[in-house]
Amino acid sequence: MSYIPADELRKEAESLINEIDFTSLKPKDRLKIPMQEMPAQEPKARAKNIQEVALGYFEEQVKLEAERCLQCKNAPCIKGCPVAIDIPGFIKAAAEGDYQKSVNIIKQSSMLPAICGRVCPQETQCMAECTVGKSLKDLDKSVAIGRIERFVADWERAKGKMSVPEIAPPTGKKVGIVGSGPAGLTAAADVRKAGHEVVLFEAFHKLGGVMIYGIPEFRLPKEILDKEIDNLLSMGVQIKKNFLVGRTRKVKDLIEKDGFDALFIGTGAGLPNFMNIEGENLVGVSSANEFLTRANLMKAYNPDKADTPIFTGKRTAVIGGGNVAMDAARMALRVGAEEVYVIYRRTEKEMPARREEVAHAKEEGIIFNFLSSPVRIIGDETGKVKAVECLRYELGEPDDSGRRKPVAVKGSEFILEMDSVIMALGNSSNPLISQTAPEIGINRWGNITVDEDGKTSMERVYAGGDIVLGAATVILAMGEGRRAAASINRLLAEE
C-alpha cells in the first residue's frame, strides 16, 4: 500500500463508474473492478494532527466496491463475522444506493456499525472468507466489507436521524451489564430489545471501554463513538457511571439485595503486561494503556486544555507488534515525539497488527525494528530512561501458535538511545471481580470461565469479552455479548 491523494481516488472512481454498465455485470466483470482504496489524510500532515486518518469512501467508490460483491449463495463472509451480519444483504442494498436499508440490515446484528466499520480486523474475519479475494488469489483484494459498512453508518449519522430497534413490551425483569465496552454495549442492546430493564455499570466517567480510552481519535473519533452509543442507549438503558462493580457494590449484593435477575460481566482484560526486565519502573516507562488513556480519555493531546500530563520524549520506543502498539506509536508522534521506534521480536509478517494500520504507521514515519527485543532499560543518574538495550532474534521452528518462534542471537546486544518507552505487550485479566466475587470461577490466567451459554459458575451471572477470551478484538467481544445476552433472554423467558 502506498499513499494516493483522495482527489485522485475520486477521479479514478468517477471515470470508472461511467465506463461500466452495471445492468449486466457477470461475475468475471465484477472481479475486474479494482478494489477501491480508502482515501486518507496526507501522511506528513496527519502525523501532527489528531483528526481521523481514513476519510471514508466517496459515494462513487461505495458503488464500485459494493458491485464487486458476487452475492454468493453460501455467503462465506457471514461465517467469518463473529456477530453474523448479513453481509451480502447490506452490500446489495448499498450497491443499489439504498443506504438506509443497508444500515438497517447491519443493525439487525450490530448496533455499532460506524465503529466496526473502522476498527474490525476485517482481513482476518469476513474478508478472509470472501470469494472475490480467493478468486483473485489475494485476500487484500477481497470486497472491502468494513469500508462499505462505515460508509452507510456514516451516511445515516450525517442524516441526523438514526434508527432504533424495536423493543418488546416490559417484562418486569432487571439485568445489570458490567462494563460499557463492546461486549457490554452489545449485550445491553440485545437484552433491552427483549423488553427487560437494563442498567449499565461503568467504572470510568465515559462510556465505551477500550473504544474510548484505548483507540485513538485519529482512528475512531470520539464524536462518532458517542453518537453510536447514544443511539443504542436511546433504547432506554439506564447508565451508572463511576461505578466499579466489585468495589462500589459486590456482585453478590447486586443479585441478592438489589434485585437484579441476571448480570453480564464484560469488564475486559485491563491489567497491562510488563516484561519483568531491569529498568522497567524507571521514569519514562509506561504501559500502552496508561499512555493511551492519558492521551485519549484524558485528552492529553490537547495540552492547552487538559490537566493530565503525558510524556513527550524526543525518542520513544514502543515494544510490541499489535494494534495497540501501532496506536501508541502513532499517538506518540502526535503528542510530540520526534522519532518513534516500534520494537518487535518477530518480522513484519508475524505482526498481529492490522496491515492497514502498519502501512499507515510507516507512511507517518514510524521506524520499525523487527527481530529485536529489549533485555533491559537503562536510566540516567536521575532515574529517567536513557536507552534501551536490545537483543537480536532470528526465526526458528513454528510454535504452538503456528508462528515461527523467535530465537535470541547470542551476543547480539545493541543499544538504542531513548527517552521514553511504551510497553504494548497485551493485557492480563483484571483481578477485581475474582478478588471480590470468589463464587465466580476463573482459569489459571485469571480469565472468567464460562459454559457454552456464556454462564459463569455463579447463578444468574454471565460473562463475555476479553475477561473471558483474554485480549481480543472489538467484534469478538461483541459476539460474546450477543451470545450471553441470548442466554440471559432465554433464562428470563423461562421463568
Place this chain on the structure above:
Amino acid sequence: MSKILDKKLLSRDVVQMKLLAPEIASERQAGQFIIVQVDSDFSERIPLTIADADAEEGSITIIFQIVGKSTLKLAQKNVGDHVENLLGPLGKPTHIEKAGTVVCVGGGIGVAPLHPIAQAMKKAGNRVITIIGARNKDLLILEDEMRAIADELIVCTDDGSYGRKCLVTEPLREICEKGGVDLAVAIGPAIMMKFCAETTRPFGVLTYASLNTIMVDGTGMCGGCRVTVGNETKFVCVDGPEFDAHLVDFDNMMLRLRSYKPQEQDANHECRLQAAIDELQR
C-alpha cells in the same frame, strides 16, 4: 455527580471536604481510597484517601493538600457545588485484626488516611499508640480526632512549634526499644514511610505503609501506580494501597512520584499556585 456538603481549611493549603456519596459511604472500609475528577472533559483523575465516612448521612470526608492544578481546582469548589466524578471505594481494605499493641504513625496529610485505620484498629480491641507529625503546628491535622481514638498520642513538629521537636521516627524508635509492639502502620510522605520502615526493621516489627502513587484509572488498567515490593512489580490500586513497608522499594517510588514534575511546574508555576492559595484564604 457528588454534592459538596461541607468544606473547611485545615491549614493554609490543606482542605477538608465532605461529599455526598451514599454508595461509597456504605461500602468503604479503612484503608480505601477514591478517584476524584472535578469535571469530565479536561480534569485529571486524582486518587485521594477517604478520611471518614457517615453511612447514615451518605457522606464521605476527604482531606487533601493543594499541590498542583487539580487539587487547586477541587479546593476552589464550594459547599453546594458538585464534583462531577467520584469513583470508589478503591483498593483493598486494611487488614484489621487484634494484634495487641499497634503503633500508628502519620505525617502531614498522611494523618487523614491513618484516621480510619486507627479507628478500626482500636475497635478491633488493640492498644493504639499514635504518633502524628508535621513540619509545623499550622500543618498539623486531626489532632483531636486522633487523640479521641488513641490510648497514647505523641505529637511532633519539625520546627518544635508544637509537641516534641523531632521527626516521627524518634518516638517510634523509643517505643520499639521499650518492646511489646506487635504492628506498625505508617502513612505520610514517601520519605517518612521509608524511614519509619528502617526504624522498625531492626526490631522485626511488621510494618504496613499505605502508598500514594500516581494513578489514572484506579482499577488496575493503566499500571502507572506500579511499585517494586520484594522485587516484584505490584499495582498500588488493585494489589494495595497497603504493603509490607520492609519490602517496598521507596527510592524507586519516590522517583516515580516525581515523573511529571517538569510538566506540573510548567502548568503551575509555584508563585501562581501560592497566589491561588492566598485567594482561598479570603
